[in-house]
Amino acid sequence: MRLHVVVRGRVQGVGFRWFVREAARRRNLSGWVRNLEDGGVEVAAEGTENSIALLRSELGEGPAGAAVVTLEEIDSDPGELTRPFGIIR
Numbered sequence: 001m002r003l004h005v006v007v008r009g010r011v012q013g014v015g016f017r018w019f020v021r022e023a024a025r026r027r028n029l030s031g032w033v034r035n036l037e038d039g040g041v042e043v044a045a046e047g048t049e050n051s052i053a054l055l056r057s058e059l060g061e062g063p064a065g066a067a068v069v070t071l072e073e074i075d076s077d078p079g080e081l082t083r084p085f086g087i088i089r
Contacts, residue, residue: 001046001047001048001049001052002044002045002046002052002078002081003031003043003044003045003046003052003055003056004042004043004044004045004073004074004075004076004077004078005042005043005056005059005071005072005073005074006036006040006041006042006043006071006072006074007040007041007042007043007059007062007068007070007071007072008039008040008068008069008070008071008072009062009066009067009068009069009070010065010066010067011039011040011041011062011066011067011068012035012039012041014062014063014064014065014066015063015065015066016033016041016062016063016066017033017034017035017041017087018063018087019058019062019063019066020033020041020043020055020058020059021033021085021086021087023055023058024045024055024085025084025085027047027051027054027055028047028051028083029045029046029047029051029052029055029083029085030045030046030047030081030082030083030085031043031044031045031046031078031081031082031085031086032044032078032081032082032085032086032087032088033085033086033087033088034087034088034089040072042074043055043059044078044081045081045085046081056071059071
């Protein structure tokens, strides 16, 4: 199963990408996370249905200091998702 979303809110400058990477690696997911110029954070992940559901739940919370407002689904294909889950700069 795949997840491809943009997380909106106060999600840059609060360790959000590191938080996502660690959460995804704990669940053995493939994929990546990156900051967007508009202030959002894009996440592409692939794994079991349960692992993706758990990651999605964590994305809605974020790390301390973050304030997630929305998760926007992206219809485009993020391409091949590699393991280990990483941060794109």
